[in-house]
Amino acid sequence: MGEVYRAHDPRLGREVAVKVLPAAFSSDRRRRSDFEREARSAAALNHPNILAVYDVGADGGTTYIVTELLEGRTLREALAQRALPANQAIAHAIAIAEGLAAAHGKGIVHRDLKPENVFITSDGRVKILDFGLATFDESRRSAEEFAALETAVVPMTGRNVIGTVGYMSPEQLRGQAADHRTDIFSFGAVLYEMLSGARAFSGPTQADTIAAILDRDPPQMPLVSSTTDVALRGIVARCLDKNPARRFQSASDLAFALANTSTDAASGMALGVQRFATDGFDDEHPPAVARRGGTSHSRSEESVAVLAYNDSGDPELQYLIDGISEGLTSRLARLPTLRVVPWIMVIQLKIPRTDLAMTARELRAQTLVVLRLTTHRDSYAIHAEWIDAERKAHLWGGRYNVAVADVYRLEDELAVDLGGRIRAGLTTTQVAELGKRYTSNGRAYDSYLKGRYLWNKRTPDALRKSIQHYHHALDVDATFALAFAGMADSHLTLVSFGFSSPSDNLPLARAAATRALDVDSALGEARTTLAVIHALCDWNWEAAEHEFQHAMRLVPQYATVRQWYGFILCAVGRFETGIRLLKAAMDLEPLSPMMHTQLAAGYYLQRRYDDGIAACRGVLDIDPDFWVARFFLGLCHVAAGRVHQGLGDLRIAADLSGQSALAVAALGHALATSNDRDAAERLLSNLHARAATEYVPPFALALICCGLNQREAAIAYLEEALKERSPMLSLWIRGEPRLDPLRSQPRFQDVIEQMRLA
Numbered sequence: 001m002g003e004v005y006r007a008h009d010p011r012l013g014r015e016v017a018v019k020v021l022p023a024a025f026s027s028d029r030r031r032r033s034d035f036e037r038e039a040r041s042a043a044a045l046n047h048p049n050i051l052a053v054y055d056v057g058a059d060g061g062t063t064y065i066v067t068e069l070l071e072g073r074t075l076r077e078a079l080a081q082r083a084l085p086a087n088q089a090i091a092h093a094i095a096i097a098e099g100l101a102a103a104h105g106k107g108i109v110h111r112d113l114k115p116e117n118v119f120i121t122s123d124g125r126v127k128i129l130d131f132g133l134a135t136f137d138e139s140r141r142s143a144e145e146f147a148a149l150e151t152a153v154v155p156m157t158g159r160n161v162i163g164t165v166g167y168m169s170p171e172q173l174r175g176q177a178a179d180h181r182t183d184i185f186s187f188g189a190v191l192y193e194m195l196s197g198a199r200a201f202s203g204p205t206q207a208d209t210i211a212a213i214l215d216r217d218p219p220q221m222p223l224v225s226s227t228t229d230v231a232l233r234g235i236v237a238r239c240l241d242k243n244p245a246r247r248f249q250s251a252s253d254l255a256f257a258l259a260n261t262s263t264d265a266a267s268g269m270a271l272g273v274q275r276f277a278t279d280g281f282d283d284e285h286p287p288a289v290a291r292r293g294g295t296s297h298s299r300s301e302e303s304v305a306v307l308a309y310n311d312s313g314d315p316e317l318q319y320l321i322d323g324i325s326e327g328l329t330s331r332l333a334r335l336p337t338l339r340v341v342p343w344i345m346v347i348q349l350k351i352p353r354t355d356l357a358m359t360a361r362e363l364r365a366q367t368l369v370v371l372r373l374t375t376h377r378d379s380y381a382i383h384a385e386w387i388d389a390e391r392k393a394h395l396w397g398g399r400y401n402v403a404v405a406d407v408y409r410l411e412d413e414l415a416v417d418l419g420g421r422i423r424a425g426l427t428t429t430q431v432a433e434l435g436k437r438y439t440s441n442g443r444a445y446d447s448y449l450k451g452r453y454l455w456n457k458r459t460p461d462a463l464r465k466s467i468q469h470y471h472h473a474l475d476v477d478a479t480f481a482l483a484f485a486g487m488a489d490s491h492l493t494l495v496s497f498g499f500s501s502p503s504d505n506l507p508l509a510r511a512a513a514t515r516a517l518d519v520d521s522a523l524g525e526a527r528t529t530l531a532v533i534h535a536l537c538d539w540n541w542e543a544a545e546h547e548f549q550h551a552m553r554l555v556p557q558y559a560t561v562r563q564w565y566g567f568i569l570c571a572v573g574r575f576e577t578g579i580r581l582l583k584a585a586m587d588l589e590p591l592s593p594m595m596h597t598q599l600a601a602g603y604y605l606q607r608r609y610d611d612g613i614a615a616c617r618g619v620l621d622i623d624p625d626f627w628v629a630r631f632f633l634g635l636c637h638v639a640a641g642r643v644h645q646g647l648g649d650l651r652i653a654a655d656l657s658g659q660s661a662l663a664v665a666a667l668g669h670a671l672a673t674s675n676d677r678d679a680a681e682r683l684l685s686n687l688h689a690r691a692a693t694e695y696v697p698p699f700a701l702a703l704i705c706c707g708l709n710q711r712e713a714a715i716a717y718l719e720e721a722l723k724e725r726s727p728m729l730s731l732w733i734r735g736e737p738r739l740d741p742l743r744s745q746p747r748f749q750d751v752i753e754q755m756r757l758a
Helices: 029-043 075-079 086-105 144-149 180-196 206-215 228-239 251-259 273-279 315-332 343-348 356-363 408-422 428-434 442-455 460-476 481-496 502-519 524-538 541-554 559-571 575-588 593-606 609-622 627-639 643-656 661-673 677-690 698-707 711-723 727-732 737-742 746-754
Strands: 003-009 014-020 053-059 062-068 072-074 118-121 126-128 152-154 159-161 303-310 367-376 379-388 393-403
Touching: 029 053, 029 062, 072 075, 075 118, 075 180, 086 118, 086 126, 086 180, 086 251, 180 228, 180 251, 228 251, 228 502, 251 502, 303 315, 303 343, 303 356, 315 367, 315 408, 315 442, 356 367, 367 408, 379 408, 393 408, 442 460, 442 481, 460 481, 481 502, 481 524, 502 524, 524 541, 524 559, 524 727, 541 559, 559 575, 559 593, 559 727, 575 593, 593 609, 593 627, 609 627, 627 643, 627 661, 643 661, 661 677, 661 698, 677 698, 698 711, 698 727, 698 737, 711 727, 711 737, 711 746
Parallel strands: 303 367
Antiparallel strands: 003 014, 014 062, 053 062, 072 118, 118 126, 152 159, 367 379, 379 393
């Protein structure tokens, strides 16, 4: 694509590289135009992992690009037919992915990523080189012009396909449009080579290599280590998927997935389950739960709930008022000796505007903060009132006007003004904590609020869209800790609800939570997410315990940390403390259907089926359509011997959940154990058919096979769940009554031991 010279810049006294268009092409207007486009593409990219461009121009008919001069060697030279040490390969891969993310963010696709175009400097930095194909119209090129680039010509497409055979994506070879996912495929081939020392796709001829890319998977990489193998193989396989829709959908996601993959993980995964399962903390002195009055259910004289209404006339702004009210709730919860009703409880109520006293009684809050959003041209206004609902007394009010671009300031000002009135005499530190700003960028904050709003819908489409909004927030503010934490929650929710496979989303959840804590180590929500991943995916019980307890100290009124910690304790057989924590979570969010249902799930594992039934009925009295409660109600009925009644509940749960795999599996197991094998086998076949087009948890298939007494098949599915480090396996394998017929099997015991649950 050009000739490169070492040169000296006399003005700044530095050594540089100068790339010029070869003399043979300097008079070719098309070539010159292409070269100038390359220069503009390269100059638009300013990232430490992309070759820096200092200047572009023309002199005496010679077009040139001036870049930094690199000392070192290409990745091809570094490989020299051998694999790199895993940690070094991962570090290089993260740098490449971050460089690609920067290019893709500018709409630039490299299209020729390969080891020759990755440079390792003498001090270990990684640089992506040669965006020469990034903006070329490939249809105008002849194969002869680019023979040196191992150009492939695919006659059936009617186009000449430009790139390097062995690293090109299937869509490139078919002459289809190339987007950023094409670079991700090439990245996968490069990563495979770094880890294995061999090319992912190769053959004696170009045609053989092309056939391999189009039709065959690369040979399985050899083991790297006991802990990184699964993660790295999964990342490479996802990058190299023939279907672009199944690859990582952004280089940022790819970098996140790699960031927490390390060959040192094995040494950090202490065999801590015994301590976690027997003395994780003192049973007599569990972490304190903030309570008022003599009992956890007493109405506090120091309690507040935040209500929010969208009076803008624009339903599209609901996300904005919801986000501001959630943020204000979170900040007020930092005030000392104040009970703040969790935001999730408030939005689950159908809040009437007319009877605030009744609303306050339902929420067990003495005072209410009522927010109303209005708009005027290019500005927002929040009307805020603090009232004593029981006495119908107006305690304080204010109006906050702000431009659309500065909406993030609303929450800051509200928190400081209102917090100072609720708690007079706050210290300087407490005021600073209330006004703590996670971002100063209005666009980032707006995208974050949209992401949080969609996350609360808990549907697959909404969750994936929420992740996109978090990415948008981080594109404009890469240090926005709350956006990383929100992204972690969305990825984890996709897995925990069975909407996505662990290999797709758990690495991203881990990486996002870790990034959040890198920015703000006191973010208890992110520590909770990380604790769950440590326990359910790493089986690193000691690390999980540390993070759970740290999170409870950071956010003492955050019910979710107690919900997860308590249920995981139940999952490993430590019921006394686990049930206590689940009750504490329920005390903090007494109107939350999920908190009550999680307690019922703990009772189910403890085989206290009547207690589980009572907890589920309490939820269904309030929300008869809450499918998770109906699901556990059915499980408890079946386990208690009331199979006919349980089957009815499980059928309703399957319908309410949209035929979720777990609900269908529960129904299939119950049918099998009630001697309706034909119906159970039909459901098993249905799940097998669905697995061809969507993710179906192996654990769900194992349950039906177990009910059908297909023990070898059931254990094989459990082993498959083990390989993918399924959270469902971690939560249920030790105590699930439906798995009792398998417990004496050596292979089942081996699964238990590998998870450090023996």
